[in-house]
Amino acid sequence: MLEDNVLQSxxxxxxxxxxxxxxxxxxxxxxxxxxxxxxxxxxQLSTNAGALLSALLLWHLLFRKPPTGGRGPTEPSV
Structure with missing residues (x-):
């Protein structure tokens, strides 16, 4: 009964x-x-260094190895 209302994620x-x-x-x-x-x-120096490392990680995620494709089904479920 409860399982009928579960949304697919x-x-x-x-x-x-x-x-x-x-x-x-x-x-x-x-x-x-x-x-x-x-x-x-x-x-100030250590916080700036940490911010630079975080920015480099974000750059890697966005430009070096960007995600491609989706996570879920491409067709709407009925």
Whole structure:
């Protein structure tokens, strides 16, 4: 009875390469902030370095290895 109202969500299985890397985007920035606060390195320098690493990761995702194709079915389900 409940199963009749369940919506199909396309590919809701394991996370893809892009899902994992998108989840990792803030990690270098947060690491830079943490290093700046806990070490003798300037917080501004370490935060900027972390932001640069995050930007490089985003550049890789968008331009070096962009996602192609869709996740779910291309035809509407009936």
């Amino acid at each position: 396309g590919n809701a299985g394991f996370p893809t390469y892009y899902d994992i890397l998108l989840a990792c985007l803030p990690v270098p920035l947060l690491f830079g902030v943490l290093v700046g606060e806990l070490s003798s390195i300037s917080p």
